[in-house]
Amino acid sequence: xxPIKTLCLSAFALSLVACGGGxxxxxxSGESQAPASTPPAKTxxxxxxxxxxxxxxxxxxxxxxxxxxxxxKTTLYKKIYAGQHEKTFYCNCDFDPLARRVNLDSCGxxxxxxxxxxxxxxxxxxxxxxxxxxxxxxxxxxxxVCPAEEGKRQMNGRSCCEDVDPVxxxxxxxxxxxxxxxxxxxxxxxxxxxxxxxxxxxxxGQCNIEVDSSIRRAEPPETVQxxxxxxxxxxxxxxxxxxxxQDIQLYSAWNKQDAVDDWERQRNGLxxxxxxxxxxxxxxxxxxxxxxxxxxxxSDADIAxxxxxxxxxxxxxxxxxxAFSCAEKxxxxxxxDCAEAIYQLNACDNSRLDGDGDGMPCTTLCKQQRPMxxxxxxxxxxxxxxxxxxxxxxxxxxxxxLDRDGDGTPCASLCQ
Numbered sequence: 001x002x003p004i005k006t007l008c009l010s011a012f013a014l015s016l017v018a019c020g021g022g023x024x025x026x027x028x029s030g031e032s033q034a035p036a037s038t039p040p041a042k043t044x045x046x047x048x049x050x051x052x053x054x055x056x057x058x059x060x061x062x063x064x065x066x067x068x069x070x071x072x073k074t075t076l077y078k079k080i081y082a083g084q085h086e087k088t089f090y091c092n093c094d095f096d097p098l099a100r101r102v103n104l105d106s107c108g109x110x111x112x113x114x115x116x117x118x119x120x121x122x123x124x125x126x127x128x129x130x131x132x133x134x135x136x137x138x139x140x141x142x143x144x145v146c147p148a149e150e151g152k153r154q155m156n157g158r159s160c161c162e163d164v165d166p167v168x169x170x171x172x173x174x175x176x177x178x179x180x181x182x183x184x185x186x187x188x189x190x191x192x193x194x195x196x197x198x199x200x201x202x203x204x205g206q207c208n209i210e211v212d213s214s215i216r217r218a219e220p221p222e223t224v225q226x227x228x229x230x231x232x233x234x235x236x237x238x239x240x241x242x243x244x245x246q247d248i249q250l251y252s253a254w255n256k257q258d259a260v261d262d263w264e265r266q267r268n269g270l271x272x273x274x275x276x277x278x279x280x281x282x283x284x285x286x287x288x289x290x291x292x293x294x295x296x297x298x299s300d301a302d303i304a305x306x307x308x309x310x311x312x313x314x315x316x317x318x319x320x321x322x323a324f325s326c327a328e329k330x331x332x333x334x335x336x337d338c339a340e341a342i343y344q345l346n347a348c349d350n351s352r353l354d355g356d357g358d359g360m361p362c363t364t365l366c367k368q369q370r371p372m373x374x375x376x377x378x379x380x381x382x383x384x385x386x387x388x389x390x391x392x393x394x395x396x397x398x399x400x401x402l403d404r405d406g407d408g409t410p411c412a413s414l415c416q
Contacts, residue, residue, distance in 0.1 A: 005345060052146045054303050055138070055165040056293055061236065062166065065173040065276045070373040071359030073123045073171040079357070080270045081180055088121065089179035090221060094120045102182055108206030111184055120183035124227055126234040127177050133157055135241055137298045139164045145298055152386040154412060159385055167295045171239045171384035176279045177231055185209060192216045208381045213238050226258025230281040236383035237280070240293040248289065255346065257280070319388065321395035322408065326350075333361035341365055346374045348394040381411035390414050 010314035049189035066072040077097035082088075093107035101123045105113070111118035133139035138146065138305035138361055139157035152318045154265040161168035167181035181189075183202060188211045197210045197219040208221040220228055236243050243251070252312070260282050272278045281287060319339045335353075339398040344350040353361035359373045360366050380401055390410040393399040402410035409415050 026276050033360065052160075053298050055167060055298055056135075057166055059166060061293070061295075063174060063176075063275045064168045064225045065170050065175065065275050066359060067173070068359045068373050069123075069173055070375045071201075072178060074359075075123070075181065076175055076178050076358060077276060078122055079274060080175065080267060084270070087180075089124060089181050089224060089227075090185055090209045091182050091204065092223075093182060093207075093344060095180060097121075097180075104182075109182060110205035112188065112203045114184045114187070117187060118182055118184035121180050122183040122186040123178045124181035124186045124189070125172075125177055126179060126231045127241070128191035129172055130243050131193075132171055132235060132239060133161055133168060134159055136165055136168045138163075138168065150387075153384070165298075167239060168298075171235065171326070174235070174238070175275055175286075176238075176268075176277075179227075182207070185211075188213075192218045194218060194220065194232070207258060215396050222258060224258070225254035226256075226260065227264055227288065229254035229258075230260070230264075230279060233277040233287040235279045237287065237292050238277075238287070240295050242292070243289065248287065250341060252287070306394070319391070322392050324395075332365065335362055335365060338362065338366040342373075343396045347398070381413065384411055384414060387411065387415035 013192040066075050077100065081095075082097035086095055086097060087093065088102060088107070091107050091109050093109055095101065095105040096103075102109075102121050104118060109118065110321065123351075125141050138161040142155050142157045142160035145164060146155045150152040154175045162172065181284075182204070185207065188203075189209075190213075192211065192213075193216060195217045196218060197212050197215075201210050201212070202208070203211065208223075210219040212218075232243070232247070232251050233255070235241055264282055268278050321339075321343060324340055324347070326344070327347055329350045330344060331338075331339065332353055335344070338361075340352055345353050345361040350361075372395070378393070379399050379401060381390065384393065384402075387410075390402055394410040396400045405412075
């Protein structure tokens with residue numbers, strides 16, 4: 001029996017900050033009495049408005065990861081694995097990086113339940129976004145950090161963090177933490193902790209990964225346990241995520257038992273060429289919990305500072321994505337604005353607008369904006385942040401299912 005079976009991987013020691021505080025009330029200002037012939041003068045105070053609170057951080061201390069998760073996945077498949085190592089992480093299946101399809105026959109994988117998802121390649125966060133997200137206030141308290149604007153849906157923790165927290169966004173898109181995986185295996189692993197599971201349960205044919213939802217734990221194949229350990233150490237070290245003693249003990253054992261192989265070294269170099277940093281634990285560095293990074297987070301003072309009298313600011317006009325066309329594939333110099341460049345890149349596959357492949361077209365036009373990008377795994381109204389995003393996915397990404405009645409307006413609950 002594997003001696004590591006005796007180790008128990010505890011849940012991450014998350015320092016969750018409780019959301020507290022009663023509702024704020026605003027009192028009316030008093031009115032002075034005037035002569036009967038003169039109407040009383042009313043003094044009105046603008047109601048407070050709470051803006052999103054941005055995390056202030058020195059970006060030079062963060063890796064230069066892809067600008068969006070969609071871009072990160074494309075980079076992972078096309079620039080790291082294509083023509084280099086077209087194998088899935090856990091099950092060692094052949095996969096097509098361009099078609100994003102898995103050849104299950106090549107590895108003896110049999111779907112547990114969802115054959116369609118099993119045949120799809122997905123980018124797996126070895127250190128789950130749920131777990132490192134819980135170390136950020138935007139994930140724990142999205143209603144406080146990203147209060148819903150009038151007429152818009154309240155963001156969930158992930159969306160809020162992607163919008164306001166560069167530490168989370170950088171970690172979320174970090175290629176060192178992303179691996180191509182059989183879609184169903186990725187879904188079943190969910191955000192469970194890594195650890196050991198009694199017995200040798202097999203749910204995916206010859207793929208030696210075990211998932212036990214009753215204890216929210218997954219046991220990876222022995223051939224990648226070291227890769228996982230070094231990835232977990234990297235994420236903790238780079239983004240200041242604390243690991244428990246049990247975690248450190250388990251990963252240290254895995255790191256020794258499953259040594260670095262040639263592909264892991266090659267992959268480390270390929271990622272360094274793209275985002276400018278290496279995983280030092282692949283290079284032999286020892287993990288020291290006292291030397292993990294330190295990044296600030298949103299404080300109560302930041303939240304208070306975001307409250308101010310509502311200013312008279314004209315609302316920015318929504319982009320009419322249906323007004324753009326692919327009739328002519330334009331260069332950046334011919335674009336009217338960033339929105340048209342985003343449309344041309346996504347709807348028209350005008351890839352020359354994005355020479356560096358970071359998901360941002362026409363840098364001069366779009367450098368001050370967060371460009372939208374079509375994500376093949378995002379196709380329902382429930383996944384849209386607001387009407388603007390729904391319009392983009394309908395007209396630029398061709399997600400026709402968002403407009404069930406065919407009237408040209410997607411997601412009635414968002415855009416009514």
